[in-house]
Amino acid sequence: MDPKDSQQEDEQIAGLVQSGKSEFFGILINRYQDKITRYARKFLSDADQTKDIVQEVFIKAYVNIQSFDTKRKFSPWLYRIAHNEFVNTLRKNQNRFLPIFNLDTFFPHYASKDIGISEQLERKEMKELVEVCVNKLEVKYKEPIILYYIEELSYKEIADVMAIPVSTVGIRIKRAKDMMQEIFKQEGFQYGK
């Protein structure tokens, strides 16, 4: 079978790579290259550096593929590697301390839960708004909102990518939306919350 014709799920393909069929890793690169590049561009402005980082993400994914549990979803696992790469690069680029610990991961939050089907429409509208003003947000708010609205990961998956509590994901997305609303007001736009 030509790997390129594969209709299999990501997890099945990752399983094939784990079993030694390395050529199937190309399918995973193909499926995720654009997504990881888009995700990287939200954090890194240098195009060359972005390309290097994306390449590094896939190298690390291949090197560590045996640590992937095929019973779980592949995309959060890959985004987790990307997240770690971006954090390390931002630390190097900005030559500043990015906190390992945030107070909002300490306390439980009950404010926000993952949205239901009825709110999917809002999700589509939000996606457009996020594209416009996400760069004005702090990294800790920017990342969950990108993963949620642009990359369409669930709260639980975002929690796995960022290694933070699920309730913290909810509260950060809520705060990010509030901040974006403020930004929109300041710039003369309006949107329904």
Next chain:
Amino acid sequence: MENNIEKQLIEKIKSGDIKMKSRAYFVGRLVLLGLFLVSLFLFIIYLASFTIFSLRTSGAWFLPEFGFAGLRILLGSFPWVLVLLSAVLIFLLEFFAEHFAFVYRRPMMVSLCGVIVAVLIGSFLVGATPLHAMLFASAQDSRLPVLGDFYNRYGAPPIKNLYHGLVSELDEDGFKIKTPTEKTFSVLANQKDFPSLKNIKEGDAMIIMGELQEHQIRARIMKKIKEDRRIFKSHKKGSLMK
């Protein structure tokens, strides 16, 4: 240009420039991390139970029974170094446990509280065993290598004007006590100031606050306490030697 990434990586994989790590490597790493966390957890329990043991042998455990004056002495004599060390180790445990999804998916406060509750339960369970009393007795007899100094130093730290022990003898001036460190003191107390003196008998555990003058304690306050007798070496020998 972007498809180059796929082509370049597949070529590097085929040529062996990029090699995947084996499953055994990740399993081994996980097992080592698990063993480290379990060992750390057990060590924290050991340390916390030792702290409780140390409070009991020094008599500080019973100070709240003397009201605010007792509480003030307790705060001043508390083994804060051990408590601080336990706290640092609990944070270290939490830091490494954050590797696991079942830990990081919950707020840190929840997992920290869980660890603290588990440590407290574990330390009380260990405290109910004769472990520390045996090690302490061995240390006093200089039969405990490595930990001997630790037990001798922190096992029963003296607290000024606080004495704690088993009544070894009753006499007309009061009674004699034998402390967990095998020291004998005469306690000066009379029926007038301490009407409950008539109820005290040999073998009772007592806590006394008062000034020490030439092996005699002038009791200001004293109380009969319920104490784990295993911390008293003299009790283990089966007699209260004078």
